[in-house]
Amino acid sequence: MLVIMLINHGFLSLYNQGNVETIGLDDAATRLGVERRRIYDIVNVLESVGVLARKAKNRYSWKGFGGVPKTLQQLREEGLRENFNTFNGNNYVKVSDDDEDEKISNPITSQNDKPNPSSVTKSSTASKTDNRKEKSLGLLTQNFVKLFLCSNEAAKILLGDAHDPSMMRTKVRRLYDIANVLSSMNFIEKTHHPESRKSAFRWLGTRGKSDNGSAYSSVLNESNKRIFGTEITNTSFKRTKVDLENEVDKSNFEQDLRHSSKNFQFGPFAPVTVSVSKFGATQNSTVKQGHDLESLASTYRPQYHNQGIFPLRDLFVHYVEAWKSWCSEVAGRTRYN
């Protein structure tokens, strides 16, 4: 659909050629021939995984795939700290980061902001503001990613009910937004659950994605080709007869389409050590436990039986849980709205 086209033939071809420093939203919107509104969605999720970084109003800088590993690393840590792997319906942990130990560049993750004097502990200035942020696409994206990065044994929690179909509905729509840009960047791939024919996503990680150059990145491969089997990803060219095709068509660089190795990514494939070097040395003197950056950086292939495939349902069930807990938490101390 639209988003896919925008990213693959818009963002990536325009900004991932290694020579773009800053991106202007207006500029992007114009060059891509879409409404501004659409840019925000994309930019938000890209930012949440580290591909972009907000510089200032209307200004973003392109970090490329190089910035991703670091972000994933963070997300993983946060995710583990929270209960993105053990979460049992109730406990969860709002956790609210804290960080300060390594507030790298992720604005979303390291919430910060608010000159809120509250100091220590979670700001908890739970108000309209937080409320809004809570539902931001960016956060949702990070949660989505955390799920892949942290969850083991899959997220099969109570997928029974307790979920307002109403709110769930909206949530799911957002999920589509996120999934689209993520899959466009090839961080995930759309599939379907083994048994249940339900659609699901598989985490691909940052394999084969070169920093800036993008000399060859798997991203381009299936950009406009279906991914062996699932054509769900881009069945576009249908109702999307938008005008932006004029300049988007020039995409002809699909000649290579060798599905590389991604076809069977789950197995015990080796963690493709990308260009982990840099940050490895940078600020990671405190090398964490077992896994080192390499494994983290390159691919987070989950080695659980279901090879990291999460049914949509499970995903938002998770969100709903988080949301519910958040709601009760807020309700307890503040009347809002």
Added chain:
DNA sequence: GGGTCCCGCCAAACG
């Protein structure tokens, strides 16, 4: 009848 997601209203956030 359900999954997808385009489109854009309109309200927070921010000068």
Added chain:
DNA sequence: CGTTTGGCGGGACCC
């Protein structure tokens, strides 16, 4: 106050 940013969901589209 105007502008930027972006929740949110109706409803169209394709199964």
